[in-house]
Amino acid sequence: MENKEISQAVIGRLPRYFRFLGELKDEGVERISSQELSDIMNVTASQIRQDFNNFGGFGQQGYGYNVEYLYEEIGRILGLDKTHNLIIIGAGNLGQALANYTNFERRGFLFKGIFDCDPTLYGKKIRSMEVKPMEEMEDFVRANEIDMAVLTIPKTGAVEVAGRLARTGIRGIWNFAHVDLNVPERIQVENVHLSDSLMKLAYNINRFENMDLSGFERGSYV
Amino acid sequence: MENKEISQAVIGRLPRYFRFLGELKDEGVERISSQELSDIMNVTASQIRQDFNNFGGFGQQGYGYNVEYLYEEIGRILGLDKTHNLIIIGAGNLGQALANYTNFERRGFLFKGIFDCDPTLYGKKIRSMEVKPMEEMEDFVRANEIDMAVLTIPKTGAVEVAGRLARTGIRGIWNFAHVDLNVPERIQVENVHLSDSLMKLAYNINRFENMDLSGFERGSYV
DNA sequence: AAGGGAATGTCAATGAATTGACATTATTTT
DNA sequence: AAAATAATGTCAATTCATTGACATTCCCTT
Numbered sequence: 001m002e003n004k005e006i007s008q009a010v011i012g013r014l015p016r017y018f019r020f021l022g023e024l025k026d027e028g029v030e031r032i033s034s035q036e037l038s039d040i041m042n043v044t045a046s047q048i049r050q051d052f053n054n055f056g057g058f059g060q061q062g063y064g065y066n067v068e069y070l071y072e073e074i075g076r077i078l079g080l081d082k083t084h085n086l087i088i089i090g091a092g093n094l095g096q097a098l099a100n101y102t103n104f105e106r107r108g109f110l111f112k113g114i115f116d117c118d119p120t121l122y123g124k125k126i127r128s129m130e131v132k133p134m135e136e137m138e139d140f141v142r143a144n145e146i147d148m149a150v151l152t153i154p155k156t157g158a159v160e161v162a163g164r165l166a167r168t169g170i171r172g173i174w175n176f177a178h179v180d181l182n183v184p185e186r187i188q189v190e191n192v193h194l195s196d197s198l199m200k201l202a203y204n205i206n207r208f209e210n211m212d213l214s215g216f217e218r219g220s221y222v
Numbered sequence: 223m224e225n226k227e228i229s230q231a232v233i234g235r236l237p238r239y240f241r242f243l244g245e246l247k248d249e250g251v252e253r254i255s256s257q258e259l260s261d262i263m264n265v266t267a268s269q270i271r272q273d274f275n276n277f278g279g280f281g282q283q284g285y286g287y288n289v290e291y292l293y294e295e296i297g298r299i300l301g302l303d304k305t306h307n308l309i310i311i312g313a314g315n316l317g318q319a320l321a322n323y324t325n326f327e328r329r330g331f332l333f334k335g336i337f338d339c340d341p342t343l344y345g346k347k348i349r350s351m352e353v354k355p356m357e358e359m360e361d362f363v364r365a366n367e368i369d370m371a372v373l374t375i376p377k378t379g380a381v382e383v384a385g386r387l388a389r390t391g392i393r394g395i396w397n398f399a400h401v402d403l404n405v406p407e408r409i410q411v412e413n414v415h416l417s418d419s420l421m422k423l424a425y426n427i428n429r430f431e432n433m434d435l436s437g438f439e440r441g442s443y444v
Numbered sequence: 445a446a447g448g449g450a451a452t453g454t455c456a457a458t459g460a461a462t463t464g465a466c467a468t469t470a471t472t473t474t
Numbered sequence: 475a476a477a478a479t480a481a482t483g484t485c486a487a488t489t490c491a492t493t494g495a496c497a498t499t500c501c502c503t504t
Binding site (some may be wrong): 044 | 460461462463464465468471
Binding site for chain 4 (some may be wrong): 449455460464469472474
C-alpha cells in the first residue's frame with residue numbers, strides 16, 4: 001500500500017481535476033495530455049503530472065491520460081466510490097439549503113436526517129426528512145451508520161454539539177459554524193467559514209484599488 | 223505606501239486572527255503576546271509575528287500587542303472599515319439563506335438587492351428586499367453603487383451572468399456556482415465550491431481509515 | 445533614574461510546494 | 475520493422491512558506 005502522506009495542497013486540487021475530467025468525459029473526450037489539461041485549467045502541466053504521480057502513474061508515455069480512467073481513479077481516491085451517510089444539525093436557512101441541494105447525492109453523499117433544537121420546527125418536512133429534536137441525534141447516528149455531520153448551527157452551540165458528536169463514533173464534521181472545533185484526531189473537520197471567505201474578497205478588492213494602476217484606465221468599464 | 227505584495231497565505235489567516243481578537247476584546251482582554259495568542263490559536267508565535275509584520279509593526283517590544291488596536295488594524299487591512307454593497311444573483315435556497323444571514327451586515331456587507339430569472343419569485347420578500355428579474359440587474363448595480371455580487375445560481379448560467387456583471391463595473395464576485403469564472407483581472411473572484419470542500423472531507427475520512435492504526439483501538443469510541 | 449525582564453521585529457535556516465528539464469517509453473507513421 | 479514523434483514519470487532547481495534564534499527595544503519595578 002502507498003504509505004507516503006499526500007499533502008493537503010494536492011488533495012485540495014483533486015476535486016477540481018475531477019470536475020474538469022467529468023466535463024471532458026461528458027463531451028466525449030477520450031484522451032488528454034497534461035499540456036492540454038494545463039491549457040484548459042490554467043495550471044502548469046508539470047504540476048498536473050506531479051499531482052497525479054503522487055498516486056502512481058495514471059498515464060502512458062507518448063499517449064497521455066485516458067479521461068474516463070483518470071476520472072474514475074480520482075473519484076476513487078476521493079472516496080466517491082463509497083456512499084456516505086450524513087445528518088444535518090441545524091434546520092435554519094443554510095441547513096435547509098444544503099438539504100435541498102441534490103447534487104451531493106449524485107456523488108454518494110446521502111442526507112439521512114436533520115435536527116434542530118427549535119420545537120416549532122419538529123416534524124417539518126424537508127425533502128424526504130422530517131426535522132427531529134436534538135435529543136434524538138445520538139441514537140439516530142448509531143442506528144443509521146452516519147459518517148458525517150453537517151454543522152449549520154450558530155457558533156454558540158457548535159462546540160458542545162461537536163463534543164456530543166465525537167462520542168457517537170462519527171468520522172467527519174463539515175463545519176459551517178464560525179468557531180474552531182476541538183475534537184479527537186480520529187474525527188476529520190472541514191471548515192467552511194463563509195465570513196472569512198467574504199473578508200478575503202473584501203481585502204482583494206481593496207488591494208486592487210490601491211494598486212499602482214498606471215496603464216489602466218480606472219473607472220472605465222466598457 | 224507599502225507596495226510589497228502580501229501572499230494569499232497570509233491574507234487567508236487574517237480573518238481568523240480577526241475573529242480571535244474580537245473575542246478577546248469582548249472578554250475585556252487588553253493586551254496579548256504572540257506566545258499567548260499562539261497557545262489559543264494553535265499556530266506558532268513566530269508565524270503570528272511574521273504575519274503581522276507584513277503590515278508594519280503592530281506591537282511593542284517588551285509589552286506585546288494591544289488587543290483593540292490590533293483588532294481594528296486587521297479589520298482595516300481587510301477593508302472592514304468601509305461598507306460594501308452587495309447583490310445576490312439567484313434567489314434559491316442558498317441565496318435566501320445568505321440574504322437572511324445578518325452577521326454579514328455587522329461587518330459592513332450590505333445586501334441591497336436579490337435577483338432571479340424565475341418569474342414566480344418576482345416580488346417575493348426576503349428581509350427588506352424583493353426579488354427582482356434578472357433584466358434589471360445591470361441598472362440596479364449602476365444605480366446603487368454595488369461593489370460585489372454573490373452568485374448563487376446553477377453553473378449553467380453562471381458564466382454568462384459573470385460576463386454581464388463584468389460589464390457593469392462590479393469589483394468582486396463571491397462565486398458559489400460550481401464553475402470557474404473567467405473575468406477581467408480588475409474583478410476579484412472568491413470561490414466557495416461546497417462540493418469540493420465535501421470531497422476533501424471524504425478523502426480525509428478515508429485516509430484516516432486506511433492509515434496504520436496500530437496503537438489506536440479501532441471502532442471503540444468514548 | 446537605572447537595571448532587569450519580557451516580547452517584538454527581523455534575519456537566517458529549514459522545509460514544503462512549484463516549476464523546469466530531460467531521459468525514457470510508448471505510439472504512430474512511413 | 476524501424477524511425478520519428480509525443481508525452482509521461484521523475485529528478486533537480488527554484489521559489490515560496492514556515493519555523494527557529496536572537497539582538498534590540500521598550501516596559502516595569504526597585
